[in-house]
Amino acid sequence: MEYLWLKAFHVTTFAVWIGGMLILSLAVSSLPAASGGGAAAPSPLIDAISRWNRWVTSPAMLLAWVFGIALAAQGDWFSAPWLWIKLVIITLLSALHGALSGRLRRRTGILNASPNSFLRFAGPVTVASFLIVAILAVAKPV
Amino acid sequence: MMGAATEDLQSAARQQLQWIRTASLLEGVTLVILVFVAVPLKHLAGIDAASATMGPIHGTAFLIYIWTLAHTASFFGWRKGEILRLFLFAFVPLGAIANARWLKQKEAAGAFGNSCGGAEVPPHQTDHRDGVPLA
Numbered sequence: 001m002e003y004l005w006l007k008a009f010h011v012t013t014f015a016v017w018i019g020g021m022l023i024l025s026l027a028v029s030s031l032p033a034a035s036g037g038g039a040a041a042p043s044p045l046i047d048a049i050s051r052w053n054r055w056v057t058s059p060a061m062l063l064a065w066v067f068g069i070a071l072a073a074q075g076d077w078f079s080a081p082w083l084w085i086k087l088v089i090i091t092l093l094s095a096l097h098g099a100l101s102g103r104l105r106r107r108t109g110i111l112n113a114s115p116n117s118f119l120r121f122a123g124p125v126t127v128a129s130f131l132i133v134a135i136l137a138v139a140k141p142v
Numbered sequence: 143m144m145g146a147a148t149e150d151l152q153s154a155a156r157q158q159l160q161w162i163r164t165a166s167l168l169e170g171v172t173l174v175i176l177v178f179v180a181v182p183l184k185h186l187a188g189i190d191a192a193s194a195t196m197g198p199i200h201g202t203a204f205l206i207y208i209w210t211l212a213h214t215a216s217f218f219g220w221r222k223g224e225i226l227r228l229f230l231f232a233f234v235p236l237g238a239i240a241n242a243r244w245l246k247q248k249e250a251a252g253a254f255g256n257s258c259g260g261a262e263v264p265p266h267q268t269d270h271r272d273g274v275p276l277a
Contacts, residue, residue, distance in 0.1 A: 065205050069198045094205055098212030105154060106217050119216075 003074055010067035013060045017097070018130050020057025023049055024100045025122035031107065050104055061097060065090070081142045086133055093129050096122055155218070156249075162214045163245050166228075169207035170238020172200040177235045207232055 027049040068090070077083045100122055135141065180192035208229075215225045227244070231237035 061209075062206075065202055069201055073194070073198055091205065091208055094209045095212040098209040099216040102158075102213035102216030105158075105213075106151070 003071070006067050006071045006074065010064060010071055013064040013067060014133075016060035017057060017064050018126060020053060020060065021093075021097055021100065021126045022123055024053055024057065024097070024104065025119070025126060028100050028103050028119055028122065031103065046104070046107070053101055053104065057097070058101065061094065065094075080140070082136045082140050085142065086136045089129050089133055089136075093126065093133075096125060158214050158217050159245060159249050162210050162228075163242055165203075165207045165210035166232070166238045166241045166245070169200075169203045169232055170236070170241070172196065172203040173232075173238075174235055176200045204232065 027046055030046070072078055072083055099119060103119060176193065176196045180196040183189040183192040211225065211228055211232075214220070215228075228241055231241045234240075
């Protein structure tokens with residue numbers, strides 16, 4: 001596939017992934033904290049976000065990886081330092097998305113809330129990561 | 143008696159463990175092929191195609207594993223040490239075997255059963271991690 005087409009698909013899927021992560025981080029922050037008792041009250045909005053995450057955000061993330069790796073291979077970028085910094089950030093961002101998805105899937109008050117407390121900062125971390133990734137990919141400072 | 147919501151969580155917990163075992167196996171197999179087949183072919187036989195193909199495939203499998211690990215750890219509320227263990231073994235060729243064994247033990251111990259059924263286990267009767275009732 002032509003490089004510019006790959007780039008267009010990569011940018012699009014990445015934008016959809018980041019947008020979905022911001023919605024997800026808001027949804028997770030609205031979930032009840034550790035309660036240890038009783039299932040969470042059903043919420044149509046949370047259900048809709050969960051479905052969106054499953055059918056749109058997660059596939060977009062997977063496609064962003066695939067298009068990104070294809071771009072790096074086609075453009076012979078694997079020797080560039082900026083790409084490796086970007087890959088580390090993308091790996092962390094993927095882990096953050098996984099953690100948010102897992103927390104949303106669980107729904108009910110998790111008994112051990114402390115390991116997930118960092119999820120409070122998921123929104124700002126996502127925005128900051130997006131900014132750094134955009135600078136690395138567009139300006140290629142290193 | 144378990145409620146419908148708890149049964150759903152039990153089922154989700156079992157599925158979650160299956161996912162991480164599959165992702166771990168996928169990551170482990172691609173790493174073994176990369177390290178023991180593709181890299182030797184590149185350096186000993188001068189064939190670049192194998193590593194050029196396996197590199198991106200393993201990279202994707204690694205990302206899938208990291209995503210699944212974070213998803214599963216967040217779902218169960220695993221300890222940092224447990225997450226670190228599963229993460230570090232992903233870098234070791236054949237480490238997936240140790241991870242598979244550990245996950246099997248976790249499943250056999252039934253730790254996830256009470257964890258996902260946390261709705262019916264009061265916090266003061268659990269170890270606050272996996273939700274396993276204290277002896």
